[in-house]
Amino acid sequence: MDLFTLRDLRVRLGERDALDIPRLGLEEGRVIALTGPNGSGKTTLLKVLSNLLAPTSGTVLYRGRDLASLPPAQRDEVRRELGVVLQSPYLFRSTVEGNVSYGLARRGVPRAQRRTRARRALEIVGLSGFGRRPHWALSGGEAQRVALARALVLEPAVLLLDEPFANVDAVSRSVIERVLVQENRYQGTTVVFTTHDMEQAYRLADTVVTLFEGRVHEGSMENLFHGKVREGPEGPVFDTGTLVICVPPGREGALTAAVPPETILVSLSPISTSARNTLLGRVNGVRERNGTVDVTVDAGDTIVVRLTERSYREMDLKLGMQVYLIFKAEAVKL
Amino acid sequence: MNYVMEAITGAFRLILSLDPEVFTVTLLSLRVAVSATCVAALLGIPLAYVVATREFRGKGTLITVFNTLMALPTVVVGLFCYSFLSRKGPLGFMDLLFTPTGIIIGDVILAFPLIVGLTVAAVHSVDPRAHATAVSLGASRRQASMTVLREARFGLMAALFNGFGRVVAEVGSAMMLGGNIRGYTRTITTAIALETSKGEFAFAMALGIILLTVALAVNLLFRRFQAAAR
Numbered sequence: 001m002d003l004f005t006l007r008d009l010r011v012r013l014g015e016r017d018a019l020d021i022p023r024l025g026l027e028e029g030r031v032i033a034l035t036g037p038n039g040s041g042k043t044t045l046l047k048v049l050s051n052l053l054a055p056t057s058g059t060v061l062y063r064g065r066d067l068a069s070l071p072p073a074q075r076d077e078v079r080r081e082l083g084v085v086l087q088s089p090y091l092f093r094s095t096v097e098g099n100v101s102y103g104l105a106r107r108g109v110p111r112a113q114r115r116t117r118a119r120r121a122l123e124i125v126g127l128s129g130f131g132r133r134p135h136w137a138l139s140g141g142e143a144q145r146v147a148l149a150r151a152l153v154l155e156p157a158v159l160l161l162d163e164p165f166a167n168v169d170a171v172s173r174s175v176i177e178r179v180l181v182q183e184n185r186y187q188g189t190t191v192v193f194t195t196h197d198m199e200q201a202y203r204l205a206d207t208v209v210t211l212f213e214g215r216v217h218e219g220s221m222e223n224l225f226h227g228k229v230r231e232g233p234e235g236p237v238f239d240t241g242t243l244v245i246c247v248p249p250g251r252e253g254a255l256t257a258a259v260p261p262e263t264i265l266v267s268l269s270p271i272s273t274s275a276r277n278t279l280l281g282r283v284n285g286v287r288e289r290n291g292t293v294d295v296t297v298d299a300g301d302t303i304v305v306r307l308t309e310r311s312y313r314e315m316d317l318k319l320g321m322q323v324y325l326i327f328k329a330e331a332v333k334l
Numbered sequence: 335m336n337y338v339m340e341a342i343t344g345a346f347r348l349i350l351s352l353d354p355e356v357f358t359v360t361l362l363s364l365r366v367a368v369s370a371t372c373v374a375a376l377l378g379i380p381l382a383y384v385v386a387t388r389e390f391r392g393k394g395t396l397i398t399v400f401n402t403l404m405a406l407p408t409v410v411v412g413l414f415c416y417s418f419l420s421r422k423g424p425l426g427f428m429d430l431l432f433t434p435t436g437i438i439i440g441d442v443i444l445a446f447p448l449i450v451g452l453t454v455a456a457v458h459s460v461d462p463r464a465h466a467t468a469v470s471l472g473a474s475r476r477q478a479s480m481t482v483l484r485e486a487r488f489g490l491m492a493a494l495f496n497g498f499g500r501v502v503a504e505v506g507s508a509m510m511l512g513g514n515i516r517g518y519t520r521t522i523t524t525a526i527a528l529e530t531s532k533g534e535f536a537f538a539m540a541l542g543i544i545l546l547t548v549a550l551a552v553n554l555l556f557r558r559f560q561a562a563a564r
Contacts, residue, residue: 080472
């Protein structure tokens with residue numbers, strides 16, 4: 001069942017649409033990553049889900065209920081099922097323990113119980129013995145972990161985290177990754193986090209939602225181009241200024257185009273094929289990622305091609321080599 | 335020179351012997367100043383919070399007005415309240431003129447703009463993430479507001495101590511509204527003014543020393559509080 005269901009969601013910030021999502025469901029019990037470049041709307045979406053920002057129009061259902069239509073007391077009740085960690089978290093002018101037990105105190109949990117639960121939460125994030133430290137005597141990574149403990153201690157049904165891995169040292173990062181996965185696996189907590197690191201998103205999350213200019217982008221964010229559709233000699237083409245690719249007809253207004261890396265063929269010589277796009281480029285990067293190899297090719301714009309390890313080895317690709325990239329017009333998503 | 339020394343030694347003798355007159359006057363001064371500060375804070379802090387956290391038309395002007403009123407001359411407040419509290423005034427029936435309550439009313443008016451102005455500044459200086467963080471951790475609106483005020487506690491304390499300092503040391507309004515009645519409405523400052531004009535320098539000096547000691551104690555308290563609240 002979907003934990004969050006968004007319908008016709010629109011958020012306007014100033015002059016522009018920060019979010020425009022006709023329909024999106026986020027499933028319960030999953031680890032969900034919201035990714036996308038800066039300004040793509042991932043933080044805005046997280047704030048909407050966290051109930052910290054009201055959408056301009058449309059509805060957000062949490063377990064099938066529209067929070068905006070609930071009376072304030074009930075809404076507060078539901079809101080308390082959410083554990084939110086904001087970007088570059090703010091710690092209250094208090095001790096670490098004071099920070100961690102903040103939410104419990106607001107829920108009327110007695111002092112002794114607050115103390116034990118805060119200690120346990122600090123243990124989970126690897127900060128045992130930090131309870132009495134003042135808020136200002138922490139590194140960025142430690143502060144981020146305190147903020148995580150502050151949300152965990154509330155035993156939320158959902159954890160919502162905005163860029164939990166940004167500006168964090170390696171140790172804190174691995175602790176946070178471990179905690180998120182554990183909470184999801186053993187407590188059944190749904191975890192939603194934003195990140196601009198695609199690799200991390202795919203590694204940690206069951207579901208990756210990619211945002212681009214406030215819209216949910218189907219498929220991955222690789223090979224995403226900005227430009228305009230115009231009429232070419234043999235049907236519509238998408239022109240980025242440095243790259244012209246043939247695209248399927250009927251999407252004249254599109255401003256972005258994406259070519260999934262798996263759909264691109266690599267060849268060392270030009271081949272005759274029914275695919276309408278053949279681009280000449282030069283290999284300028286190779287990266288291995290669990291079982292597949294990403295080859296980046298400079299063909300006017302940088303294009304990523306995903307190969308199996310075997311075909312990569314068979315082709316014996318080297319940096320600087322000239323290659324032809326071949327893909328169908330239908331493979332291009334507008 | 336000799337006679338200044340005489341006044342000072344006389345002052346210490348009066349203080350050390352716990353002179354009942356000195357004692358009564360000091361007690362009233364503290365009682366009046368503490369009550370006035372509390373009332374002004376109870377009215378001023380919520381108002382300041384609303385002013386600081388809401389956007390509305392004329393907000394800037396309102397803040398400027400409060401900042402200007404911080405320098406309100408005490409005699410003007412005295413005069414203003416006098417006209418309301420005197421027999422012929424609109425509140426004359428309450429018989430508050432020349433009572434400690436009368437002095438407190440004047441002092442509340444003096445402390446109020448100071449506390450509002452400084453609290454607005456203090457709340458403005460709180461990181462805007464504090465409120466969002468409180469809400470995100472399940473605080474109700476009221477709890478989140480209390481959290482923001484708690485985060486502003488340095489500035490809030492400064493507002494209270496400044497308000498207290500202003501009213502404990504003022505003489506104009508206390509003289510006009512209290513009438514300097516011995517054993518009833520005589521405060522440290524009005525007593526100093528009177529005793530000096532009578533030539534009783536030792537007595538005036540004793541009260542002056544006590545007033546300075548109060549100011550010192552309040553400051554020390556403030557410093558300690560700041561260190562603890564860091």
